[in-house]
Amino acid sequence: MTRRRRHGTTGLIGGLLLLLTAGQALTGPAAAATGPAGPPPPIRTAAPSATPPAEFGSDWHDPLTAAPPVPRPAGRSCTVTLAAARFADFTPYRGAYTPPTACGSRWSTVVLRLEGQVAGRQYDRLGHLSLSGVEILRTSTPQPSPEGIAWQVEKDVTRYADTLSRPGPVEMLIGNVVDEVHTGVIDVRVTLTYYAAAPTGTPAGRPDRAVPERILPVTAGVPVTTPRNTERVLAEVYATGSGGGCEEYWYLAAPTGSPYSCTAPAGPHREVRVSVDGRLAGIAAPFPTVWTGGWSNPFLWYVTPGPRALDVPPVVYDLTPFAALLNDGRPHRIETSVAGVPEGLPGWSTPLNLLLWQDEGRAVLTGGLTRHEERAPAPSSRHTPGTEHRAESAATHRLTVSGYLDTSRGRVDTTVTRSLTADSVHRWTDGETTDALTADWTDHETVTSGRTTTRTERAYSMDGRTVLGADARLRTVISLGDLARTTVLAPGRAPAVTRLDHHYAGNATYTTGVPRDQRHAVGTTTERYRLYGPGRCHDRTVTTAQGFVTEDRRRC
Numbered sequence: 001m002t003r004r005r006r007h008g009t010t011g012l013i014g015g016l017l018l019l020l021t022a023g024q025a026l027t028g029p030a031a032a033a034t035g036p037a038g039p040p041p042p043i044r045t046a047a048p049s050a051t052p053p054a055e056f057g058s059d060w061h062d063p064l065t066a067a068p069p070v071p072r073p074a075g076r077s078c079t080v081t082l083a084a085a086r087f088a089d090f091t092p093y094r095g096a097y098t099p100p101t102a103c104g105s106r107w108s109t110v111v112l113r114l115e116g117q118v119a120g121r122q123y124d125r126l127g128h129l130s131l132s133g134v135e136i137l138r139t140s141t142p143q144p145s146p147e148g149i150a151w152q153v154e155k156d157v158t159r160y161a162d163t164l165s166r167p168g169p170v171e172m173l174i175g176n177v178v179d180e181v182h183t184g185v186i187d188v189r190v191t192l193t194y195y196a197a198a199p200t201g202t203p204a205g206r207p208d209r210a211v212p213e214r215i216l217p218v219t220a221g222v223p224v225t226t227p228r229n230t231e232r233v234l235a236e237v238y239a240t241g242s243g244g245g246c247e248e249y250w251y252l253a254a255p256t257g258s259p260y261s262c263t264a265p266a267g268p269h270r271e272v273r274v275s276v277d278g279r280l281a282g283i284a285a286p287f288p289t290v291w292t293g294g295w296s297n298p299f300l301w302y303v304t305p306g307p308r309a310l311d312v313p314p315v316v317y318d319l320t321p322f323a324a325l326l327n328d329g330r331p332h333r334i335e336t337s338v339a340g341v342p343e344g345l346p347g348w349s350t351p352l353n354l355l356l357w358q359d360e361g362r363a364v365l366t367g368g369l370t371r372h373e374e375r376a377p378a379p380s381s382r383h384t385p386g387t388e389h390r391a392e393s394a395a396t397h398r399l400t401v402s403g404y405l406d407t408s409r410g411r412v413d414t415t416v417t418r419s420l421t422a423d424s425v426h427r428w429t430d431g432e433t434t435d436a437l438t439a440d441w442t443d444h445e446t447v448t449s450g451r452t453t454t455r456t457e458r459a460y461s462m463d464g465r466t467v468l469g470a471d472a473r474l475r476t477v478i479s480l481g482d483l484a485r486t487t488v489l490a491p492g493r494a495p496a497v498t499r500l501d502h503h504y505a506g507n508a509t510y511t512t513g514v515p516r517d518q519r520h521a522v523g524t525t526t527e528r529y530r531l532y533g534p535g536r537c538h539d540r541t542v543t544t545a546q547g548f549v550t551e552d553r554r555r556c
Contacts, residue, residue, distance in 0.1 A: 052545040056510075056521040059147040060547025061303045065310065066529035067502075068538040070111045070156045076196045078103040082112070083129060083172045087186040092173040097131055099165055099194075106197040110164060112137060112155045114190045119148030122184025124292040125174050126242045128351070129190060132168030133217035135351045136160050137190075138238040138312035141174060142292045142305055144184050145547075146516075153311050157192070159355065162215045164192070212355040223331030224354065228364045231407055232357035232449075233323050236314035237336050239272045239286055239350045247347025250340070251288045251439055251462060254391045254426060255381035261432060267381025267393040268424055268439070269340040272350065274317050276325065277333050280374060282317030283399050285420050285443040286338075288462050290480065295466055297476040299508035299523040303544045307482040307502050314353075318447050320414040321403030324367030340379065361408025371402035371415070379422075388434070391426040414449045436465035452490045459483040468512065475509040498533035522546055 078100040085093035099105075114129075114137070122144055129137040136157050142149060157164070174186050212234070218224050226233070241247035246262035254260035255267040274282040289308050292301040301309070319326075319334075326332055336350040359365055379395035402415040424439035443458040464478035482502040489495055508523030524545045531538040537556035544550060 052548040052550055054522075054546070056299060056302075056519075056523070056546050058516075059145045060149075061544065061549050062149050063142040063151040063303055063305055063310070064542065064549075065305065066527045066540040066542045067311075068529070068531060068540070070154045071109070072111060072193075073108050073195045075108075076103055077193055078196075079191050079193045081189065082131070082192050083170055083188070083190040085172060085188060087125070087127075087174040087176045087188070088178040090173070090175045092171050095170040096167065097170050098167045103194045103196040105165060107158065107161060107164075107194045108197040109156065109195040110158045110161065111193045111195075112157045112190065113193065114139065114153040114188060115150070116141065116152070116186060116188040117148060117150040118142075118144040118184040118186045120144060120146060120183035122176070122182050122186070125176050125186060126240060126291075126349075127172065127174030127188075128238070128349075129170075129172040130217075130351075131160070131170055132163050132166070133219070134160060134163045134215050134353055135217070135238050136163070138240060138314070139174075140291050140309055140312070141186055142310070143298050143302065145302070151310070155311055159211050160215055161211050162213060164194075209357060213358045214354075214356040216354040216356065218334050218352040218354060220335070223333050225329070225331045226326045226354065226356055227358055228327045228329055229359045229362050230323050230327055230356045231320075231359045231365055231405055231412070233319040233326065234355040235274050235282065235317045235319050235334065235352055236355065237272055237274065237284075237317070237350050237352050238312060238314045239336070239338070239348065240289065240312060241270070241286070241338075241348050242291075245345070245347050247341065247345075248291065249294070250286075250347075251424070252426060252435070252437055254389075254428075255383050255393070256342075258383040258391060259385075259389065259430070260391075260428060264340060264342045266340050266379040266395070267391055268426070269379035269381065269393065269395045269422060271339040271377070271395075271397060271420065272315050273337050273339060274319070274352070275333075275335050275337070276319065276322045278335075279372070280399060281319050281322055281334075281401065282416075283397055283418055283420060284315045284317065285422065285441045285458070285460070286315070287460055287482065288439070288441070288480075290462075290478075295464055295476045295478055296474060297466065297508050297510070297523075299510055299521045299547075300476060300478065300506040300525060302547055303549065304504065304506075304525045304527045304542055306480055306504055318414075318416045318445075320405075320447075320449065321369055321371075321401040321416060323365070323405055323414075324403055325369060327365050327367075327405075339377065359407050365405050365407055367403060367405035367411075369401070369403045370413075371400065373400045374398070387429065389428050389430075391424075393422070393424045393426070395422040396420065412450045414447070416445070416447050418443070418445045420444075433468040434466070438463045452488065454486065454488050456484065456486045472512045472514070473509055474512050475507075477507045478505070480504040496534050498536075499531070501528075501530040503528050 125141045253264045253268045290306040338348045375398035377397040381393040384390040398419045400417040404413045421442045427436045439462045441460040445456045447454045461481035466476040484500040486498045506525040510519045510521035526543045528541040539555035541553045
């Protein structure tokens, strides 16, 4: 994944690309073949530095985030290696998976861990990992220092227990380019650690059937047939705008006809949609991910990547109102699309998995779709010319779908309502030497199934400004927000509330168009990740200056 954010006539060639190409010679050639990976070095976790250097040097702290580790239960565990490879081109790693036998066939938790290393010069690259055709990880890589970095990603993959319970093929790809300029070979190892479930545990050892009985990967254009006793259906889509073009930073698109390097008919309006047999079944706002070369300033992201950059979670849709239709025993088309992308242009990847829960008390469930109401999407984007160009954009969309199933426990009605809004103001000057965006998105969802209601309110924000001065100094100041609040209401129980508040703020400056040791780069970042819920409290702040951690504070 190459980053092509342009500012000025030289665009990123005058910013990020020169950052990668100019400067010191390499100490030796890079390997150009994909092959077995060696064990990555340990992640550096040095104590915060009270006196960071005056500017960036040739090395910095390994990438880290303030996100909480995956909770791991006590008891017996087993670890297997899922993939190990050195990515130097676009050749995928392919292997075979066999589940472990020493921890039984049911697990309370399964944790995926990716460990990576890279040195030299390299762009950020997008990667994915699938097992038996089911994508279980979408990731991107941090950009390296000349001396090299190591990083790690952990993810709870217990919900894929159905896929993990059987042998199957493994495929992983982090597409990369290695040549005389881009020298970094990406070395990764991925493991799975299984924690044995108690003998009387539910499937995968989780209460309330939190783990689906079946996982079905959906291939584009290929109909899928679900078990006829399916009582709950979720779809997850690993949606990323990527590929080196404008969709990597879709949120900056200006309306067609504007004097800007990336345009679209409705400007930055994007929605990830799911349809069943051609009928709209789910809508969602994509998260505005900033990759680690984003906003023409990698000095912002070397140590603290932006929210969701290293572990890209899927967009999740509740399709249970369509369960009766899917239970008829015939194949059905379940498809994804991204609204707002200019016609004929690529740039989005949207692999889809179906997560299915089955009624053990009946072989066939019947029912119907009783309500389908859509408030038509209303995107708008208006450009106002001037010394500073201005594009104001807004969008709304609302979808409500209801259905029922006659289950072994009686009739269950399910209603899903999802409402989206987007508002942004984009300002830039001729040549894009100044480029600024203030944007907010909301994605509110209410699911009522039987007597239980779950409300999820998501809010994303971006406020950034990049200026390339006459002295060739490029400065970026940016803040990002990822917020969510989920409330579960059930009879006889107190409301269960979970709250996420993840914020990032950065300010970095460097000289463009000069060798590495003349860039005099400086930058500070602060990331704070707060997660509160029943029995859980996580509050961590990580602050950096010139690539060194100056504060690592935990409040819970």
